[in-house]
Amino acid sequence: MSKPDSAGHDYDVVISGASLAGCAAAILLARRGARVALLERRSRPTAYKALCTHSLTANATPVLEELGLLPALEKAGAVRNEARWYTRWGWIEPSAAPGPELPYGYNVRRSTLDPLIRSRAAETPGVDVLLGHRVTGLLQEAGRTVGVRAATAEGEREIRGRLVVGADGKDSAVAAFAGVPTRRHENARFGYLAHFRDLPLPDGISHAWFLVPDMAYAFPNDDGITVVAVLPDKKRLPEFRADLEGSFLAFVRSLPDGPPIDSAERVTKITGTVDYPLHTRTPTAPGLALVGDAALTGDPLWGVGCGWALQSARWLTDAVAPALTGGGDLDRALAVYARGHRRRLGGHQFLAADFAKGRPFNPVERLMFSGAARDGALARHMHLFASRLIGPARFLSPAAVARAVVVNLRHRRAAAPPARLSRTGA
Known part of the structure; x- marks a missing residue:
């Protein structure tokens, strides 16, 4: 274990959860000079999440590149995830449309991915991976979190840090212990x-x-x-x-x-x-931050959770690393992370929660999906949105909606039966 600093902290950061978000945050923070304790309740380094889409959308690719995992993923057989989508109007086929190569992510089983990224975290100088450590409570002083209590095979221990990060999934114990406000959106699908x-x-x-x-x-x-x-x-x-x-x-x-x-x-x-609600949580509290599903649990229908786990780890690192390693204002840095997280993902979650009600397509969705099934440019545009490379505002920009209107009008005219000739042949 690292030696305590002058303020009595064992680490700069204590992270609960050594899955995608936790490992990514640990690696990136340690590379910026932070001392990190990465806690994982399971004892096996090869443990993995089974219930998952096993897909990394293209928004995650830059983070995977920064982590240095792309060569290892390719060697492990990860599949670049081109896609086609069936709708009542036909197939939407982005990769079949003319144009440059589309950005891609990877399909890879978590039994391959999780041990790979956890091993990379364990090899990173400044990261202590503590397996078999289940967080049972938070240490708090003067209204802020200053560490965790963890149950281990040798008994309970306390680990202190300037920042505690909950990367422990949709049912985050860290968020519950901290009393973080949670909004639950019911999911009409199983x-x-x-x-x-x-x-x-x-x-x-x-x-x-x-x-x-x-x-x-x-x-x-x-x-x-x-x-x-x-x-x-x-x-x-x-x-x-x-x-x-x-x-x-x-x-x-x-x-x-x-x-x-x-x-x-x-x-x-x-x-x-049979029950997988969407969760939206306030991603920070004094001395505490949430990443991955602990901060925002999306609908598994869209397969974006893994990508957002990696992205949120990077956003947190960019916001708090200067404060952790340079003596800056940590609370201000956490506020920057919280604002950025809401700005980047709030619109996506709003649309996902609405569609999780199991309702039919609304008029705008019908317009965009039918247009994408009939037009290559709109199909590629939808790929960028499905890959979370653009947000709802850009996806539904006036130019995109106008193109969908024109495409559908042309289709309707082409499908209309020819007008009957008059009896005089005019």
Whole structure:
């Protein structure tokens, strides 16, 4: 362990949770000179999150590059995640449209990714990875968090730090101990997924089906594995409870142009959850910050949680590293992080929470999805939004909406039957 500083802190930063957000924050903060304790409740360094989309959207690629993980991911077989999306108007195919190569992220199983990034954190000078440490409470003085209490195999211990970071997921114990305000958005869908081997997909790219309100996706991953997920409306929950395997397979078989599920080998059990609400939390408190799902839990339908975990770790590092290592105002730095987090993700979460109600497409969504199915430029525009490289304001910019209107009007005119000639032939 690092020696305490003059103020009695064991570390500059104590992070609870050694998954994507926690490991990324630890690596980036340590590279900026901070002394970091990275706590993980599980004892195995190869532990991983099983219930996940196993997809890193393109917004995460710059962070993966900064972490130095891209060569290792490519070597491990991570699949660049091009995608096509089925809608009632046809397929939206961004990669088939003319233009330069689209930005990409990666599909990679968490059983591959989590040990990889945790190992990278353990190799980073300034990071102490403390496995088998479950946070049981916070140390607080004068209204601010100054450390944690953790249960270990040897008993409970206290670890002090100038900043405590909750990177412990959607049911964050750190957020609960700190009394951080949480807004809960109900999700009208439930979800199940399984991994299959030898499941071919056209062009070997990701597929998603918008069968509103039901949804599904199939993502090719490393080692020839494809992750197949179904996200039906909760009205269908009784049939899945009565026969999970039969309902899952029947759902996939019914997908338009769906994958040949019966010819593939299922290599995992069907796992999922019947209740997955979206959480929006205040991302900071005195002496404390939240990253990843602990700060904002999105709808798994969109597969953006991993990307936002990595991005929020970088945003936190950029905001607080100067204060932690240079003696600056930490509270002011935390305020900068909180404002940036809300500005970047608030609009995305608003739209996701609204769509999680299981409602039909609204008029603007119908306009944009139908336009993207009929126009390559709009399909590429939708790719940038789905990859979280642009926000809602740019996605729904006047220029984009106007193009969608024109595209759909042209389609309607082209599809209209020819006008009848008059009896005189005029």
